Amino acid sequence: MSRRQESEQLKKCVEYFRQNSVWEKVLNGFFEKYASYGRFSGSVRVQSLSPEELEELEGFFGKSFHRQKSVTISAEKFQKVLENSRYKGLAPEEILESYFGKALCSKQEERILKAQKQQELLLRMSSEYEGTPAQVELEYFMQMLKGNSREDFEELEQQLKLSAEIFNKLPYRKTQKIYLAVFAAMVTGNPHAFDQGTVGGRLLYQIIQRNLELRNLIIGQIETFPAYKRQRSFLAAGILLDDVSNSVMLYRVEAVKKDGDMHSGVAGFQKEQDILQIPLGVITDWKEVRCLQQKILIVENPSVFAMLCGKEEYSCMCMNGQPRLASLMLLDLLAESGTTVYYSGDLDPEGLLIAQKLADYYKGTFYFWHMESEDYEQCRSSEVISDRRMKSLDKITDARLIPVVDQIKKYKTAGYQERLFIS
Secondary structure, three states, X not given: OOHHHHHHHHHHHHHHHOOOOXXXXXXXXXXXXXXXXXXXXXXXXXXXXXXXXXXXXXXXXXXXXXXXXXXXXXXHHHHHHHHOOOOOOOOHHHHHHHHHOOOOOOHHHHHHHHHHHHHHHHHHHHHHOOOXXXXXXXXXXXXXXXXXXOOOHHHHHHHHHHHHHHHHHOHHHHOOOEEHHXXXXXXXXXXXXXXXXXXXXXXXXXXXXXXXXXXXXXXXXXXXXXXXXXXXXXXXXXXXXXXXXXXXXXXXXXXXXXXXXXXXXXXXXXXXXXXXXXXXXXXOOEEEEEEHHHEEEEEOOHHHHXXXXXXXXXXXXXXXXXXXXXXXXXXXXXXXXXXXXXXXXXXXXHHHHHHHHHHHHOOOOEEEOOOOHHHHHHHXXXXXXXXXXXXXXXXXXXXXXXXXXXXXXXXXXXXXXXXXXXX
């Protein structure tokens, strides 16, 4: 038989098998068996057969499958029937390849080919990124991406290139701090490419963690504020998350920058005795914060803060609710300078929990201020605290707060800072 005749015969054979849906099931089963065994062997079980599909199998194999819901077909039986048909001389392997339009390949062969392609990719990428920080990390990135279940080779190549670009362009390398969206746009053209919860966002965080590891920087989990580990990690790489709203309000403080110079802007506000709001990006450039008499009053509420700034001869700070990373970093600076903190917050479950966390976090001398039982009596409102919120009081273990906790449990109403007259 000539090559042309053989080609025509194969074409007609495939056309025959395409005429009935049952052969899709049978041939797909043998295709998968080949991937497992590396040869045409094994048996395929075909289930949920329609009457038409059963009739087709009966005609091909010359055997009755009457009322059967499933049929098991061995490779040996299939090949034997094929040899006795008008398609004699065609190998089952070439039929499978022509039917599915792709070459047969065992799983072992696939693994070898995949490893070869990945090695070739590494060599190409190593040449492309020669002399850059990413060059020596390409193999690590490859293993990391494979661990992320990258099965598609083209996608793996794209992600490997993206990993190298991220690693090389981390802003800290140029002693810069860049907003996350700006960094994403710079690397990918899409400002949302690295948003939290996205594939790109997870990849960026993995690369940042690797970078910190190489620099021997340990960003430990802050037990009292665990959510800030991610922000601190990004910041160490020069990337700011939500810098505009991540700020702190201050009054009558001085700041020393990392280069040893006084921050002239802060000094100006201190001289004028005006309130200033400092974003996280500015605080990261400070190495010291100085307060009047080495004391600072810290409050939760902005309106109380504003009132204090006009009356107290102390430095003041406002947390404005739940502490952000800017507040925690400022607390670190205050502790390093030996500043004594006096903290006052709302006398309700949430306010007391914040107060306790801050006391646990601060590494220096920390006092609760206007958070006694008599203060609660003065600022107690008529707002009833729900049972669910009341249960949070059981988490208060600081002995200094227990008296006011007992009072709140007694009256089940909240006390607010604004109702206190702080002279």
